[in-house]
Amino acid sequence: MREKFFDEQERIAPEERQRRQLQSLQEALKRAYDNAPSTKELFDRAGVKPSDIRTVKDLEKLPITRKGDLIELQRSNPPYGGFLTIPSEEVDRVFITPGPIYGPHHTEGISWFGKSFYAAGFRKGDIVINTPTYHMSPAGILFHEGIRACGATVVPTGVGNTDAQIRTMLDLKVTGYAGMPSFLMTIIRRAEEMGYDFRRDFSLKRAWFTGEMLPSSLRKTFEEDYGISTFQCYAVTDLGGCVAYECSEKSGMHFMDEYIIEIVDPHTGKQLPPGEVGEIVATPLHNDTWGLIRYGTGDLSSYLTEPCPCGRTSWRLSGIVGRAADAVKVRGMFIIAKQAEGVFSEFDQISRYQIIIGHKQQRDELVFKIELKDESIDKKNLSDSLAERFPQVCRVRPDRIEFVPQGTIPEERQTIVDERKWK
Numbered sequence: 210m211r212e213k214f215f216d217e218q219e220r221i222a223p224e225e226r227q228r229r230q231l232q233s234l235q236e237a238l239k240r241a242y243d244n245a246p247s248t249k250e251l252f253d254r255a256g257v258k259p260s261d262i263r264t265v266k267d268l269e270k271l272p273i274t275r276k277g278d279l280i281e282l283q284r285s286n287p288p289y290g291g292f293l294t295i296p297s298e299e300v301d302r303v304f305i306t307p308g309p310i311y312g313p314h315h316t317e318g319i320s321w322f323g324k325s326f327y328a329a330g331f332r333k334g335d336i337v338i339n340t341p342t343y344h345m346s347p348a349g350i351l352f353h354e355g356i357r358a359c360g361a362t363v364v365p366t367g368v369g370n371t372d373a374q375i376r377t378m379l380d381l382k383v384t385g386y387a388g389m390p391s392f393l394m395t396i397i398r399r400a401e402e403m404g405y406d407f408r409r410d411f412s413l414k415r416a417w418f419t420g421e422m423l424p425s426s427l428r429k430t431f432e433e434d435y436g437i438s439t440f441q442c443y444a445v446t447d448l449g450g451c452v453a454y455e456c457s458e459k460s461g462m463h464f465m466d467e468y469i470i471e472i473v474d475p476h477t478g479k480q481l482p483p484g485e486v487g488e489i490v491a492t493p494l495h496n497d498t499w500g501l502i503r504y505g506t507g508d509l510s511s512y513l514t515e516p517c518p519c520g521r522t523s524w525r526l527s528g529i530v531g532r533a534a535d536a537v538k539v540r541g542m543f544i545i546a547k548q549a550e551g552v553f554s555e556f557d558q559i560s561r562y563q564i565i566i567g568h569k570q571q572r573d574e575l576v577f578k579i580e581l582k583d584e585s586i587d588k589k590n591l592s593d594s595l596a597e598r599f600p601q602v603c604r605v606r607p608d609r610i611e612f613v614p615q616g617t618i619p620e621e622r623q624t625i626v627d628e629r630k631w632k
């Protein structure tokens with residue numbers, strides 16, 4: 210299994226990768242169509258046969274299935290929603306995620322996370338605490354297998370027990386961490402409270418993160434203050450695995466060859482070009498258990514096609530910027546609530562704000578309503594700085610910035626209000 214992570218495989222010429230992936234896609238679609246009744250129904254309703262899908266672009270002919278659809282389908286057709294492609298007695302294990310969604314797995318074949326741990330530098334000789342849950346959800350076990358596939362030793366510490374994690378890290382001279390960034394910070398802070406000098410007393414050299422955003426300020430703290438090299442992985446529970454991962458360049462997450470990854474407009478399902486933000490949609494190529502295709506993750510990202518200095522030739526996700534449900538499209542660009550909030554939080558003078566989207570003379574109109582902490586400040590200056598800063602992050606220019614009296618904007622409010630009327 211280990212040769213799967215050899216860099217040779219990941220350095221293949223892009224055209225060769227494309228050729229192999231298309232072939233795997235056709236096989237995967239046929240396998241799903243022939244064996245999973247729900248997948249067949251989905252094709253039939255769209256009037257498409259697996260042989261009609263000859264390119265990645267052709268996938269647009271098929272609808273996107275999202276978490277909500279999966280929950281509904283499993284409820285009406287228990288337990289697997291008609292997506293199982295093998296006889297049920299051949300299922301090795303079933304993971305359960307909120308919904309509930311039952312995810313059948315076959316343990317043969319690819320290790321879902323090994324590539325990601327390998328790219329993060331995990332090797333034989335490393336001792337790794339694996340801190341996600343080992344119950345119900347696939348996280349603990351799949352990460353565990355990925356770490357093992359790189360030859361490293363795993364300590365299955367699971368969730369919580371900060372003090373016990375700290376004792377373990379000291380006693381076993383733990384060199385690696387797998388889990389969420391916030392929990393590693395909790396461990397470090399607690400160790401400091403206990404009187405340790407983290408850098409001197411601990412052996413932690415690398416940390417592999419998933420399940421949570423890694424703000425660049427936090428990454429900097431880990432790397433510069435504590436000497437921990439950090440890596441991110443983008444995993445999707447309902448797909449049972451790692452979809453993209455960072456290499457030593459830490460500049461975007463390489464697509465896993467085991468999926469066709471599309472970035473689409475969440476409203477139309479149409480594919481977007483590199484650099485444009487849209488929803489991540491993934492189709493597994495080598496999952497012989499589960500016939501899920503075009504799974505819409507609800508996560509927003511864009512992708513890069515430039516070659517990576519690490520030598521891997523796969524494209525990269527530029528990072529997860531938010532959830533499709535929290536994003537609104539304005540003049541062709543998504544404004545994501547979280548990103549917008551980040552911009553406003555840079556301006557101390559603002560107490561409350563709201564982003565209003567309207568439509569005037571065939572054009573989307575973007576207006577900021579702002580309440581100030583102190584109304585006597587230089588409004589023009591603030592207005593200019595905000596109008597300059599906002600498009601740097603959200604890529605759309607505000608048309609107007611209105612200052613409103615204190616108390617105008619309700620305390621409990623949506624960040625973005627879409628007032629456009631759709632006919």
Ligand SMILES: [Zn+2]
Pocket residue numbers: 456457458463517518519520521
């Ligand atoms: Zn790379």
